[in-house]
Amino acid sequence: MRETPPRRAVILSGLGGMAAAGLTSVTACSTQADVADGAATSADVAQARTGAGGAASGTSADGTPVAGKVCVPGPGTAYRPFRGEHQAGVDDEPQPYVAFVAFTLPDGTDKEALRRLMTVWTDDIERLMSGRGTLTDQEPELAAVTARLTVTLGIGPRVPALAGVQVQAWLAPLPAFPSIDRLDDRWGQGDVLLQICADSPTTVAHAQRRLITSAGELVTVQWIQRGFREPFSGIPSGVPMRNLFGQVDGTVQPDARGVDASLIWAGNEAPDWMRGGSSLVLRRIAMDLEKWDRADRLSRENAIGRRLDSGAPLTGTDLNDTPDLDAVDALGFHRIDEAAHVRRAHGSGVERFLRRPYSYDDPPESGARVNSGLLFAAYCTDPVRQFIPVQRRLAEKDLLNLWTTPIGSAVFAILPGAGDGEILGQRLLA
Amino acid sequence: MHSTTRSRLSAAAAALTLLTGALTGCGSDSASTSSTSSSSTSAATSSSGSTAAAAALTITDAWCKSSDSMAADMASMTGCFGTLHNSTDAPIHITGGSSPAAGMVQLHETVKNAAGEMQMQEAKSGFTVPAKGTFALAPGANHVMLMELAKPLDNGTSVSVSLTTDAGEVPVDFAVRTYAGGNEPYSSGSSSMSMSSS
Ligand code: HEM
Ligand SMILES: [Cu+2]
Numbered sequence: 001m002r003e004t005p006p007r008r009a010v011i012l013s014g015l016g017g018m019a020a021a022g023l024t025s026v027t028a029c030s031t032q033a034d035v036a037d038g039a040a041t042s043a044d045v046a047q048a049r050t051g052a053g054g055a056a057s058g059t060s061a062d063g064t065p066v067a068g069k070v071c072v073p074g075p076g077t078a079y080r081p082f083r084g085e086h087q088a089g090v091d092d093e094p095q096p097y098v099a100f101v102a103f104t105l106p107d108g109t110d111k112e113a114l115r116r117l118m119t120v121w122t123d124d125i126e127r128l129m130s131g132r133g134t135l136t137d138q139e140p141e142l143a144a145v146t147a148r149l150t151v152t153l154g155i156g157p158r159v160p161a162l163a164g165v166q167v168q169a170w171l172a173p174l175p176a177f178p179s180i181d182r183l184d185d186r187w188g189q190g191d192v193l194l195q196i197c198a199d200s201p202t203t204v205a206h207a208q209r210r211l212i213t214s215a216g217e218l219v220t221v222q223w224i225q226r227g228f229r230e231p232f233s234g235i236p237s238g239v240p241m242r243n244l245f246g247q248v249d250g251t252v253q254p255d256a257r258g259v260d261a262s263l264i265w266a267g268n269e270a271p272d273w274m275r276g277g278s279s280l281v282l283r284r285i286a287m288d289l290e291k292w293d294r295a296d297r298l299s300r301e302n303a304i305g306r307r308l309d310s311g312a313p314l315t316g317t318d319l320n321d322t323p324d325l326d327a328v329d330a331l332g333f334h335r336i337d338e339a340a341h342v343r344r345a346h347g348s349g350v351e352r353f354l355r356r357p358y359s360y361d362d363p364p365e366s367g368a369r370v371n372s373g374l375l376f377a378a379y380c381t382d383p384v385r386q387f388i389p390v391q392r393r394l395a396e397k398d399l400l401n402l403w404t405t406p407i408g409s410a411v412f413a414i415l416p417g418a419g420d421g422e423i424l425g426q427r428l429l430a
Numbered sequence: 431m432h433s434t435t436r437s438r439l440s441a442a443a444a445a446l447t448l449l450t451g452a453l454t455g456c457g458s459d460s461a462s463t464s465s466t467s468s469s470s471t472s473a474a475t476s477s478s479g480s481t482a483a484a485a486a487l488t489i490t491d492a493w494c495k496s497s498d499s500m501a502a503d504m505a506s507m508t509g510c511f512g513t514l515h516n517s518t519d520a521p522i523h524i525t526g527g528s529s530p531a532a533g534m535v536q537l538h539e540t541v542k543n544a545a546g547e548m549q550m551q552e553a554k555s556g557f558t559v560p561a562k563g564t565f566a567l568a569p570g571a572n573h574v575m576l577m578e579l580a581k582p583l584d585n586g587t588s589v590s591v592s593l594t595t596d597a598g599e600v601p602v603d604f605a606v607r608t609y610a611g612g613n614e615p616y617s618s619g620s621s622s623m624s625m626s627s628s
Binding site for chain 2: 113115116117119120123135136138213214215216217218
């Protein structure tokens with residue numbers, strides 16, 4: 001695997017090359033790259049661990065220090081700018097920890113109350129992302145570890161209505177997919193969403209706490225969904241994560257910062273207040289790990305159409321090879337199964353979106369042994385045109401459905417970024 | 431004295447603008463350089479003759495505790511906080527203030543009473559911001575107290591206050607924020623109006 005270093009560069013540019021910005025010192029770290037490749041030696045892993053813990057030098061597998069090979073996966077003070085055309089946290093390389101927090105607006109919320117909420121949160125988010133405490137923060141030391149914090153604000157269908165503007169057709173709960181859905185209202189549609197991501201779980205917890213507190217009575221918390229990715233593969237290399245099935249997940253993506261930007265960011269076709277914004281479809285998908293335990297490796301790979309070790313398509317050898325959906329075996333059967341996930345999910349043209357999935361692994365309900373799955377987060381300009389056709393195909397036929405069950409679903413409009421002196425939602429609430 | 435400081439003041443203001451501008455971009459290394467507040471500097475753009483005083487004295491991270499987070503028996507007053515910056519070569523003495531939102535504005539300090547509990551009371555001698563220095567207004571310490579509020583201060587709004595100083599009136603905007611702390615009871619000294627908090 002180490003004989004193909006160039007492919008890392010490909011992956012990097014694929015997800016937008018965002019690791020290049022602000023993280024230059026880290027991308028130079030070769031040991032990280034080895035670990036991220038999924039076949040690192042235990043020495044590499046131990047070393048990366050030590051680096052993550054902030055030790056002054058790495059250690060080999062047997063614990064002896066390896067001088068000069070420190071691998072710090074990102075200084076705690078790396079940060080992303082808040083202001084700009086788009087909000088952060090969408091086309092950025094996913095940080096390892098997330099909290100999605102949905103809020104309900106109390107009855108009687110009006111435009112003025114929304115403006116106050118956005119005023120508070122805009123200021124809070126800008127401060128937190130730049131390493132300062134919020135105005136009322138009594139633990140600003142926790143805010144100092146920015147850890148590439150991004151806080152992304154989304155709104156549900158009630159908000160445009162309360163602001164007195166027309167609600168986009170797509171800003172609504174997805175249609176039901178009775179063949180697969182077992183939705184629990186507990187993870188249902190919210191009025192407002194904060195997506196909080198960082199390299200440090202403490203940073204996420206602090207930002208979450210401050211943002212909830214500072215909103216006061218303007219909102220009530222509806223649900224919180226926490227997720228994680230492998231902290232040692234995402235940083236800094238941009239390699240896709242492995243989900244809890246062990247699959248490399250997030251390989252085929254639109255070029256969000258390049259030619260496919262218009263698939264992700266709303267342009268002139270959108271109302272003024274959405275221009276530069278996006279949408280988020282958040283599906284909480286339970287993964288039956290106990291049933292998965294009973295599937296052999298061949299069936300597992302067949303279900304996806306990709307190899308478990310390298311993530312390469314069954315018709316190729318490299319992660320970034322394009323799956324050959326037409327290839328047949330000696331008996332004339334498709335080498336990528338008729339119902340394989342990648343075949344069914346593959347979209348061309350407009351039926352594409354950016355996936356930024358996180359795993360969850362929560363305490364099981366009493367009597368159960370697992371409570372794991374995926375926080376499937378997809379971003380695009382128009383879910384009705386881009387996302388729903390794909391979801392419909394998967395609901396109809398997808399081998400992965402044997403092990404996966406959507407249990408939560410919500411759709412949010414991701415507001416455009418805030419320009420200088422603006423609050424989030426400035427043009428919506430003008 | 432005012433004519434000699436003016437050029438220095440505008441230089442300071444320009445430096446602050448530069449710094450603020452730099453922070454909105456993507457810095458190269460660390461966020462720790464941004465400890466100087468960018469968005470919250472309440473600067474000097476008053477139409478009156480107080481411009482020089484306002485440029486001389488600025489406040490960053492200015493906020494008042496919202497009424498909904500005040501204990502019920504203290505709901506008609508609230509504390510305001512931030513960091514005062516004196517850009518001049520001479521100390522600036524703040525003697526009081528006024529606000530359209532409040533019947534009375536006092537400068538408060540937090541002290542231990544005879545029973546050993548913290549309580550707030552008027553700082554009779556005012557606040558002095560040292561030359562080229564700062565003065566912190568913080569919960570549980572020195573602060574500006576808005577009293578006899580005309581109406582509740584809502585989270586996410588702002589309130590304007592004019593600070594009375596020996597260099598003139600300094601207009602300041604405080605952001606209003608929900609906040610759980612800062613519940614020291616108030617002692618007016620004369621009327622022994624001690625207020626408990628929950
Ligand atoms: C727990 C649920 C799911 C798991 C474990 C999962 C896993 C995977 C894996 C391993 C791949 C192959 C590597 C890659 O390109 O990322 C993949 C591809 C993909 N998945 Fe999923 N997925 C899930 C749900 C979904 C859902 C709900 C959708 C959309 C409705 C979706 C859309 C896609 C798309 C568009 C691709 C790329 C297909 C291509 O063009 O090759 N997935 N998924
Ligand atoms: Cu007071």
